[in-house]
Amino acid sequence: MQKRYYPFSNYLKETFNKKVYKITLDGGFNCPNRDGTISSGGCIFCDETGSYSRCNNAENSIQTQIEKSMEKLSKQFKAEAFMAYFQSYSNTYAPVEQLKKIYDSVFLNDKIVSISIGTRPDCIDDDKLDLISKYKHPWIEYGLQSANDKTLKLINRGHDFGCFKNAVIETKKRNIKVCAHIILGFPNETKEDMIKTAHELAQLEIDGIKIHMLTILADSPLAKIYEKQPFYLLNMEQYAQIVCDILEILPPKTTIQRIAGTGYSETTLHPKWVNRRFEILNLIDKIMIQRNSFQGQNYTNQKIS
Ligand code: SF4
Numbered sequence: 001m002q003k004r005y006y007p008f009s010n011y012l013k014e015t016f017n018k019k020v021y022k023i024t025l026d027g028g029f030n031c032p033n034r035d036g037t038i039s040s041g042g043c044i045f046c047d048e049t050g051s052y053s054r055c056n057n058a059e060n061s062i063q064t065q066i067e068k069s070m071e072k073l074s075k076q077f078k079a080e081a082f083m084a085y086f087q088s089y090s091n092t093y094a095p096v097e098q099l100k101k102i103y104d105s106v107f108l109n110d111k112i113v114s115i116s117i118g119t120r121p122d123c124i125d126d127d128k129l130d131l132i133s134k135y136k137h138p139w140i141e142y143g144l145q146s147a148n149d150k151t152l153k154l155i156n157r158g159h160d161f162g163c164f165k166n167a168v169i170e171t172k173k174r175n176i177k178v179c180a181h182i183i184l185g186f187p188n189e190t191k192e193d194m195i196k197t198a199h200e201l202a203q204l205e206i207d208g209i210k211i212h213m214l215t216i217l218a219d220s221p222l223a224k225i226y227e228k229q230p231f232y233l234l235n236m237e238q239y240a241q242i243v244c245d246i247l248e249i250l251p252p253k254t255t256i257q258r259i260a261g262t263g264y265s266e267t268t269l270h271p272k273w274v275n276r277r278f279e280i281l282n283l284i285d286k287i288m289i290q291r292n293s294f295q296g297q298n299y300t301n302q303k304i305s
Helices: 008-016 062-077 096-106 126-133 149-154 161-173 191-203 221-228 236-249 277-291
Strands: 020-025 081-086 112-119 138-145 177-184 208-213 255-258 268-270
Touching: 008 020, 008 255, 020 062, 020 112, 062 081, 062 096, 096 112, 096 126, 126 138, 126 161, 138 161, 138 208, 161 177, 177 191, 177 236, 191 236, 208 236, 221 268, 236 277
Parallel strands: 020 081, 081 112, 112 138, 138 177, 177 208, 208 255
Antiparallel strands: none
């Protein structure tokens, strides 16, 4: 079915003219919000795995991780080329010389056509951005979660929205594409707060977005908070309606990289519906058809107060 939004898979097909799949990699990095540099507790929703790559881990060399994933994806999906995605923790959290060695190594394999690096907006500087800008089709994925500074404080992000904004501006200046990660359903946030985050991202003309529902993972600080004092969590319908509102606000060319979870259920405590990925995707399609709406229909690059 033709989507009413711009899926990342369409972007990959249009850009590379072949089947390109993402390989998630673990470069063995840590996170300054977990190791005591910024704080030792980390973001309250994060468990000890730090959004790790479930397919690969740093016990294997980058080359081995790449080869193993390529073999699997080529067999399963007839993938012809690949994007190397450093997913676990903060993948720019090392001196630039060390980063160069790690990033260079992915391009030893000529089937890698692009690189994507997940990190925090306070974990980047001019030298690191200059380095990343020299690779083929570079992307940086910044965790933001919300544009509301009160929320960022509450969830112990360790940076504010201004930090994210500066990082995006500096990154885009170098023609590196930016994907932002946000979370819907923080207990202090109203629908208007979430919509405000979407407007801020639209104004920054981000190139990609991943939208998640707030999920309480076992062994996360949030699990302890919720156990002591449970709070309201959005249901699937409410989440899907807000996702549709956000899609309508984002620029038509922003690639939609994730709007439903990956279906891993082992560590999800609440809400359980987040793992019903296809149901969520179908509901979002259904709502957009009912509304007869499209991504970008409410996009404006004017500042919303
Ligand atoms: S920045 Fe990422 S890895 Fe670090 S604590 Fe927050 S969510 Fe976890």
